[in-house]
Amino acid sequence: MTVHMQLDLSELHRELLAMCTRVEDMIHRSVGQLSSPDFQVTRELIQEDNEIDRWDVRIEDHCLKILALYQPVAVDLRRITTVMKVAAELERVADLAVSISERACGLLNTPQFSVPSQLTEMATRAVSMLHRSIDCYVDMDSQLARQICEEDDEIDRMNEELINDLIQRMHESPDQIDALLHLFSAVRTIERVADHATNIAEDIVYLVEGKIIRHAGKFEREDQASP
Template structure:
């Protein structure tokens, strides 16, 4: 591997780590707004999302330059491919954070004051999955990556329970249907964060082992 390629890959890695930190901070802030709806905070998070969008574009451009200049093969090629995919997943998580904050801001002044406790549990699980998927990338840890894949089922189950709970509330109190639908949407967005974390974990398996495990069923991913 040439010195120039090593330097460019290191720079690429640092850019992705900076983007990871920004996205984690954004999703944490968004989840916190569920308990304290704030329109100004939602607008602030949207501004931060635009900065993350810029990072995503810059990382993709850097990846394409490295491919053109160095024509990497084997592990180096897989790393660049994985970085592009992980960057895209992180950008989508940032979008979801903004959507969560927007749904939350719609609850300002509403009669729907009780946030289902399981939403916080699900959010903690989803954000932890995101953090662990990034740790798996940094440490090239496929065991941790597969653990993240297993955890997605837990978040899916929590989301179903939350939706059932909100649906029951709407049936009992039709006057809260509109704010309840905002909470319903926020729950779905949180569940999607876990999906993107799972995608990142699958990209780590591809990076380390050169094997594409996406679209396999859960048991095959864990066993392989």
């Protein structure tokens, strides 16, 4: 590896970590909106989301320049492609942070409405998955990344239970339908945060081990079913 490429990779690493920190803060604040919605916070998140969009483009441009200049191979090539993928996942998480915040503000017209404790727990777990997936990148820890991938099944289970509960409440309390629809959307959005955390974790496994584990379970089931 040339000295110049090493310097560029180090700068790229710092840029991605700074983006990670900003997006993680955004998702923390958006989840906090569920218990204490505030239009001002939502407006701030929308502005920050625009900054994250520009950040994503800047990182991708940096990656493409490194690829063109140095034609890296092996782990260096995997690192650059992983950075592009992780940045794209973070950009989508920032979008979701805005969506969660907007759904939370939709509850302001029903102050007597309480957010289910299961939703708060699900949000906490999803945010934890995101935080730890970023730690995996910093520590190059593919074992923890694999554990995070397995946790997504639990989030999916919680998502299904909450959705079924909300549908039942819609039937029982039609006067609360607007608030329940906002919660319905928030639940689905939080589940997607966990999906993006899982995608990042899968990218880290690729970075460290050189293995693509995305859809691995599906392929294994198909192979077992084949005659």
